[in-house]
Amino acid sequence: MNAVDSMCSQAQVIVTCGTGGVGKTSIAAALGTHAARAGRRVVVITIDPARRLADAIGLGGQLGNEPQRVSLDSTGELWVCMLDVRETFDNLVRDISPSPQRTEEVMNNSFYRSLSKSLSGTRDYMAAERLHELQTDGRFDLVIVDTPPSRNALDFLESPERLARFLKHPIVRLLAAPGRGGLRFANAALTPVLKIISSVVGSDALTGVASFLKVIDGMEDEFSRRALAVAATLRSNATSFVVVTAPAPDALVEADHFVSELKRLGIALRLIVTNRMPPRFGDTSSAAEHASASANSGDISVAHHVLAELWEDVEQAERDVNDFLRRSSALFGSVSTASATELATDIHDMRSIGLLAEQLAGSATEQ
Amino acid sequence: MEPHHFFTAQRVLIVAGKGGVGKSAVAAALALTSARAGLRTLLVSLDAESIEVPQHELLNRVTVTPGNALTDYLASKGMGLLSRQLAKSGIVELVATTAPGLDDLLVLGRIKAFEQELRADVIIVDGPAAGHAIDLVQAPIQLKRAINSGPIGSQADEVLNMLSDGNRCKLLMVTTAAITPINETMEAIEGIQRTVNMSLASIVVNKCDEDVPLITTDLPAPLSEAYAYARERFMAQQDAMNTMRTDVATSQIHVARHRASGIALVEEIAADISVQIGGAS
Numbered sequence: 001m002n003a004v005d006s007m008c009s010q011a012q013v014i015v016t017c018g019t020g021g022v023g024k025t026s027i028a029a030a031l032g033t034h035a036a037r038a039g040r041r042v043v044v045i046t047i048d049p050a051r052r053l054a055d056a057i058g059l060g061g062q063l064g065n066e067p068q069r070v071s072l073d074s075t076g077e078l079w080v081c082m083l084d085v086r087e088t089f090d091n092l093v094r095d096i097s098p099s100p101q102r103t104e105e106v107m108n109n110s111f112y113r114s115l116s117k118s119l120s121g122t123r124d125y126m127a128a129e130r131l132h133e134l135q136t137d138g139r140f141d142l143v144i145v146d147t148p149p150s151r152n153a154l155d156f157l158e159s160p161e162r163l164a165r166f167l168k169h170p171i172v173r174l175l176a177a178p179g180r181g182g183l184r185f186a187n188a189a190l191t192p193v194l195k196i197i198s199s200v201v202g203s204d205a206l207t208g209v210a211s212f213l214k215v216i217d218g219m220e221d222e223f224s225r226r227a228l229a230v231a232a233t234l235r236s237n238a239t240s241f242v243v244v245t246a247p248a249p250d251a252l253v254e255a256d257h258f259v260s261e262l263k264r265l266g267i268a269l270r271l272i273v274t275n276r277m278p279p280r281f282g283d284t285s286s287a288a289e290h291a292s293a294s295a296n297s298g299d300i301s302v303a304h305h306v307l308a309e310l311w312e313d314v315e316q317a318e319r320d321v322n323d324f325l326r327r328s329s330a331l332f333g334s335v336s337t338a339s340a341t342e343l344a345t346d347i348h349d350m351r352s353i354g355l356l357a358e359q360l361a362g363s364a365t366e367q
Numbered sequence: 368m369e370p371h372h373f374f375t376a377q378r379v380l381i382v383a384g385k386g387g388v389g390k391s392a393v394a395a396a397l398a399l400t401s402a403r404a405g406l407r408t409l410l411v412s413l414d415a416e417s418i419e420v421p422q423h424e425l426l427n428r429v430t431v432t433p434g435n436a437l438t439d440y441l442a443s444k445g446m447g448l449l450s451r452q453l454a455k456s457g458i459v460e461l462v463a464t465t466a467p468g469l470d471d472l473l474v475l476g477r478i479k480a481f482e483q484e485l486r487a488d489v490i491i492v493d494g495p496a497a498g499h500a501i502d503l504v505q506a507p508i509q510l511k512r513a514i515n516s517g518p519i520g521s522q523a524d525e526v527l528n529m530l531s532d533g534n535r536c537k538l539l540m541v542t543t544a545a546i547t548p549i550n551e552t553m554e555a556i557e558g559i560q561r562t563v564n565m566s567l568a569s570i571v572v573n574k575c576d577e578d579v580p581l582i583t584t585d586l587p588a589p590l591s592e593a594y595a596y597a598r599e600r601f602m603a604q605q606d607a608m609n610t611m612r613t614d615v616a617t618s619q620i621h622v623a624r625h626r627a628s629g630i631a632l633v634e635e636i637a638a639d640i641s642v643q644i645g646g647a648s
Contacts, residue, residue, distance in 0.1 A: 021387020021543070149386045150499075151414070203517075249628035251387060279596060282589030290590075299584035306579060307593040316626055344599035346546050346607075 002364035003271055003336030008035035011240040011270075013135060013143050013233065018244035019254035020149035023275045026347045027244045027340075028146035029057055029080070030356040035142050036076035037357070043067050043079040043134055046146040047127040047156070054082065057350055067134070070350065079140070088126040091133075096222040105215045111208040112215075123148075124159035128230040135233065151254065154261050161231055164224040175206070176213035240270035245324070246342075247277055247317030252324045259328045269332050273360065274321050276342040278313035287311035338364040370404040373568075373644045377537045378482050379490045379529070380568055383500035384541030385551055389573045389636075393541045393622065394493035395420040396636035400644070401489045402426035403637075409487035411478060413495060419630050427487065433470030436477040444518070471506030472519070475526045482529065482536070500538075501558045504530055508562060533566030541571045544604035553612060570615055571640075572608060574624040576601045620644065 007014065008031060016031070018024040025046060032044040054063040057070050057080060065084035072078045090107065097103040106112050127145070134143045147153035166172060171194065198206050216223070233239060241262055245255035255272075262269050287308060294305035328335050340359040347353060374380075374397075382397065384390035395418055398410040402425040410420065412430045420428065441447065481490055495503050507523035507530075529536050538559060542552040552570065559565050579594075579601040586594055611619075620643050625635040 019386045021385070021548070151386075246387075248387075249632075250389065250392070254386070281593040281596070299582035300586065300590070302580060302582050303586050303590040303594040306597040307590055310593055310597065312626070344596050345603040348546075 001367070002338075002361065003367040004031070004034065004338050004361045004364040005038070006367060007031075007240050007242075007270055008142075009038050009040070011142060012238035013131065013145065014240045014242060014270075015145045015147060015234070016242045016244055016273075017147045017153050017258050018149070019151070019251055019258075021248075022149075022244050022246040022251050022255075023340075023347070024149060024244040025146050026353060026356060027242070027273050027275055027360070028144050029353045030340075030360055031242070032078050032080075032142075032144050033072065033350075033353055034357040034361060035144075036072055036078040037074045039074075039076045040141045041077045041079075041139065042142045042144060043081065043140045044144045044146060045081050045083060045127075045130060045134060047083040047123065047130075047148055054080075057353065065130075067139075072350070081134075083123070083127055083130055085123050085126045088130045088133075089122065092126075092129055092223075092226070093219075096219050096226070098218065102215065102219075106212075109208070109212045109215055111212040124156035125163050125227070127156045128159055128234070129226065132226065132230040132233065151257060154258070154265065157231070157234055157265060157267075159227075161227065164227045167220045167224055172213065175210045176217060235267065241267055242271045242273060243269060243328075244273045244275055245321075246275055247321050249320060252320055255324060256327060259331060263331050269328070269335055271364075272325065272328060272335055272337045274337065274339040277321070277339050278310055278317050279341045280314055281307060281310060284311060284314070287315075336365050336367045370400055370641055370644050371406065374401040374404060374406055374408075374489045377533065377535060377566075377568065378488075379478060379492065379536040380539050381492045381494045381500075381504070381536065381565075382539045382541060383494040383555065384571075384573075385548055388541050388543045388548055389622075390541045391418045391493050392632050392636055393571050393573060393640075394491055395633045396640055397539070398426055398489075398491045399423060399633060399637045400641050401491065403641075406488040408489045408491065409481060411481070411490060411492045413474060413493065417493060418633070420633060421630050429481075431474050431477045433473055436470075436473035439477060440473055468502075468506035468509040469519070471503045472510055472523060472526060475503070475507065475530075476522050479526050479529050500555055501562075504538075504559055504563045504565060527563065531564040537566045537568035539568045539571065541573055543574045544572050544576075544607050546603075546607045546610065549607050549610060553615075556612075556615060567615060567618065569618045569620055570611070571620045571622060573622045573636075575621045576604055576624060 014028075014031060016024050016028045018027075028044050028046070032042045035042045059068055059070070059080065062068065063080065063082045065081060065087045067079035067081040070078045070080060093106050093112075094103050097106065127147075131143055131145055134140060147156065174194070194206070213220075243255055243258045243262070245251050259269060259272075290304045290311065291308040294301050294308050296304070325335065325337065338360045340356055340363070343352065347356065380397065382390060382394040384393070391412075391414075395410065398408050399421055401408040402423040406425065408423075408426050410426065410428045412428065413432070415430055415432060417428075417430065420426070438447075478490065478492060481487070494500060507526045510519060511523045511527075538556070540552050540556060542548045556567060560567070576597075579598045581598070582594070585591075608619075620640055622636050622639045625632055627635050
């Protein structure tokens, strides 16, 4: 069985990572389509703030936190959703709050409101939380997570642990329960630290944090427990990590970064997808002939020039990609691969996503 | 001299664009072009790992991260030694969590300090990815809602003054000639202009295909297929560029698709930019 077929039929979670411009979101959708065609119930979640997945599958502006079903001619199901940080955080609070009154208090806290709105760290954590919800939801066999196109995309793997650590930080514990005399009489060793934080953010902000921590008092253990459960899922065999790249030199530098990050985090690399490979027309032996014919005049020389350039792209892409695959294999032993060629136009409908899925399965190495 | 005029129209240029469009290479090429125009230029990277840039005696580089911006800020308040100890113990992360957006404000505050100290004639910021560009420049507004007093409140005001003053600071967006990055670029520009009222210096359209002229001669395979593919790709790029808002479309700089990488790529982009910069200014 090839690597794409086996991953799409067995994995419970697939995480695609890669830098911007490599078509990562389309690859996530294509893998989802492939798994759905094999009869599985799949949900693809994008945490990319840009609505690229929506564009590709034709759901436009309607994509939100709730999964929407994509019409697909298959026995399985394909659903897609886009992370809404605020909504996910609110649901989490509702879920673990001991009473509706307490929920209300959290929602009205000024620190909570700013926390759930901005902060990329919150986004990472909520992405992990949303993954956990969808995975335990019962409606889906496979959750595909399309990570944001940033260098720090894998931060979300560590964000649950980071949150747990934050809630247990001595300063945070101190803010949550400063003792009888309030902050002024707090633990002598930590007071200078609080003073510094206060001098930077102002005492108002610190009071906001303190009241937030009081409101969630008793809930933080559940926060931590959930966070650690998500972290465990992501590191288990049920989760497959896919690095998506394109042959451009800058994209390959980023792909190297993702591969070594996975290695650093102790996570197995299941598949490398080299997307947007330049197409091959004719065969390579004619490349030089087209290059010399492009010096002639007339319409046909334009076409010779175009073809010579494309062949030069093919040669450079194959050389650079092979070097990258060698570097990855040096870290992970043999790595399964699949590839797809660059289309002349942007992927903008389900038909081209379906063709992409066929290319991936058709080019995948054995495993 | 036109490049001179382009770069001195403001003191700070914040270069933003989504991943894969070549933002850092374009920022480096702009800095190189500015230095070659005889201007003392400072290239500011917001990422500890930044790309190589050709040497020039007027070109200096500095990296600003939230961590070192916080340390510098505390040092300026006379708490240098303690802040360095705290930075090591992970307190920066804690402070940033305490006041969301603070890390962004500290970074912008540092850039503003460079500008006020006249560290260079031209400051080019190799800025954040397009999505995050909005977060970055809106951080002062966000923070002011939560904290409107003390050092943070006044810092936020000072940063906003710089961002909204087109004579001091402008935004330069980098995109490629495809529909998705162009849409995202337009969204980012609209968001930033609506909230922070930043001026736009220019849009750099990177990795443009060379012209594939229309031909009508019958071609044998595989020439016919290759030509059809290249022509369709070229026309799709033209269509994508035609969707740009007309008011921003006038200030485009087009950079060709180059096969080079590293320093050689920065040189090639700089050559494309300096040819066109007269028209863009």
